[in-house]
Amino acid sequence: MTPAGSLLTAVGLTKTYGPTKALDGAEFSIHPGEVVAVMGPSGSGKSTLLHCLAGIVTPDSGVITYAGRELTSMSDAERSALRRSEFGFVFQFGQLVPELTCVENVALPLRLAGTRRKAAERTALSWMERLQVEDVADKRPGEVSGGQGQRVAVARSLVTSPRVLFADEPTGALDSLNGELVMQLLTEAARATNAAVVLVTHETRVAAWSDREIVVRDGRSRDMERAI
Amino acid sequence: MSIGHTLLGLLEAGPRHGYDLKRAFDEKFGHDRPLAYGQVYSTMSRLLRNGLVEVDGIESGGGPERKRYAITTAGVTDVESWLAQPEKPEPYLQSTLYTKVVIALLTGRSAADLLDTQRAEHLRLMRILTTRKRKGDLADQLVCDHALFHLEADLRWLELAAARLDQLAKEVRR
Numbered sequence: 001m002t003p004a005g006s007l008l009t010a011v012g013l014t015k016t017y018g019p020t021k022a023l024d025g026a027e028f029s030i031h032p033g034e035v036v037a038v039m040g041p042s043g044s045g046k047s048t049l050l051h052c053l054a055g056i057v058t059p060d061s062g063v064i065t066y067a068g069r070e071l072t073s074m075s076d077a078e079r080s081a082l083r084r085s086e087f088g089f090v091f092q093f094g095q096l097v098p099e100l101t102c103v104e105n106v107a108l109p110l111r112l113a114g115t116r117r118k119a120a121e122r123t124a125l126s127w128m129e130r131l132q133v134e135d136v137a138d139k140r141p142g143e144v145s146g147g148q149g150q151r152v153a154v155a156r157s158l159v160t161s162p163r164v165l166f167a168d169e170p171t172g173a174l175d176s177l178n179g180e181l182v183m184q185l186l187t188e189a190a191r192a193t194n195a196a197v198v199l200v201t202h203e204t205r206v207a208a209w210s211d212r213e214i215v216v217r218d219g220r221s222r223d224m225e226r227a228i
Numbered sequence: 229m230s231i232g233h234t235l236l237g238l239l240e241a242g243p244r245h246g247y248d249l250k251r252a253f254d255e256k257f258g259h260d261r262p263l264a265y266g267q268v269y270s271t272m273s274r275l276l277r278n279g280l281v282e283v284d285g286i287e288s289g290g291g292p293e294r295k296r297y298a299i300t301t302a303g304v305t306d307v308e309s310w311l312a313q314p315e316k317p318e319p320y321l322q323s324t325l326y327t328k329v330v331i332a333l334l335t336g337r338s339a340a341d342l343l344d345t346q347r348a349e350h351l352r353l354m355r356i357l358t359t360r361k362r363k364g365d366l367a368d369q370l371v372c373d374h375a376l377f378h379l380e381a382d383l384r385w386l387e388l389a390a391a392r393l394d395q396l397a398k399e400v401r402r
Binding site: 039041184203204205207208209210211213215217222224225 | 340344347348350351354355357358362376377379380383384387390391
């Protein structure tokens with residue numbers, strides 16, 4: 001069962017950690033250019049769902065399909081290649097390499113993919129402009145504010161023009177004003193590039209930037225659009 | 229909302245005709261509930277009677293006469309004391325949401341389901357407000373944020389209530 005036109009789909013996912021059932025038949029689907037919020041209480045399985053969808057964690061059972069390819073039957077090498085080229089990631093904290101400047105951090109995914117330094121930094125700077133952090137390009141992460149650091153991280157997650165952006169509590173460590181700015185710029189940038197965004201959050205004001213939400217509880221998912 | 233004080237506050241920025249006052253009010257505060265003309269003129273005659281505004285000039289062009297109103301010193305003092313007076317916090321204890329959660333628990337229904345359904349409905353409105361905020365000016369941002377934070381507060385309470393489901397269920401059934 002793959003909803004028509006969806007980019008990333010998961011059906012019947014289960015994942016057990018020791019005695020804990022983190023996922024118990026979870027389902028998910030997202031279209032290109034769509035922002036879907038994944039909500040639910042702490043420990044409900046929403047981060048495990050994100051990690052499975054992103055190919056970081058392998059589910060015990062169930063099928064994940066990305067752009068017509070079955071993620072769940074790929075080798076580790078194939079999955080990590082996919083993560084580097086097609087997926088972008090933003091987390092709550094500590095994603096930037098402290099020894100590198102902000103522009104070097106943003107350019108890093110391109111450099112790892114073999115782009116030459118100058119070209120990589122030029123692309124990185126254009127993303128930093130979009131996220132309104134070009135003025136901290138030459139500073140190290142330790143020298144910028146939390147809000148600026150998070151926007152640098154968002155610029156880095158988008159620098160390879162991913163088709164899916166995974167954001168796990170991207171505003172969790174920020175105050176209201178910076179959280180708003182991150183959400184506004186992140187969703188604008190994603191919509192402009194037609195990237196799909198999987199947004200894990202427990203904050204409703206953050207989820208209000210999405211197009212629709214699914215709720216995860218006790219490892220099971222509920223698509224609220226179809227439920228009503 | 230005290231419409232009299234709000235109109236006085238708008239006049240403190242400069243004299244206006246009744247029609248301009250209505251427009252300024254609707255633009256800043258009346259998105260969902262615009263002010264009726266009758267209400268503007270009845271409020272202005274009350275403010276005139278109480279000496280809080282005065283007629284600053286009358287235009288008699290081709291159409292009917294248009295009075296221009298200006299705030300008086302007494303009016304400015306009135307706005308000042310209104311702003312200085314704190315609003316009474318609303319206790320919200322009798323809200324329908326609260327009643328529904330207790331009834332759900334009393335009847336052995338799932339508070340989590342109620343939460344999910346209510347969240348979806350709140351989120352629908354919150355998305356509309358977020359879009360309006362994104363496309364609007366500073367006044368839009370302020371008014372939408374105010375509504376968004378209140379809607380979020382409802383949901384946070386509902387979430388807490390659902391998380392306490394077992395505990396609450398035991399207590400209300402006792």
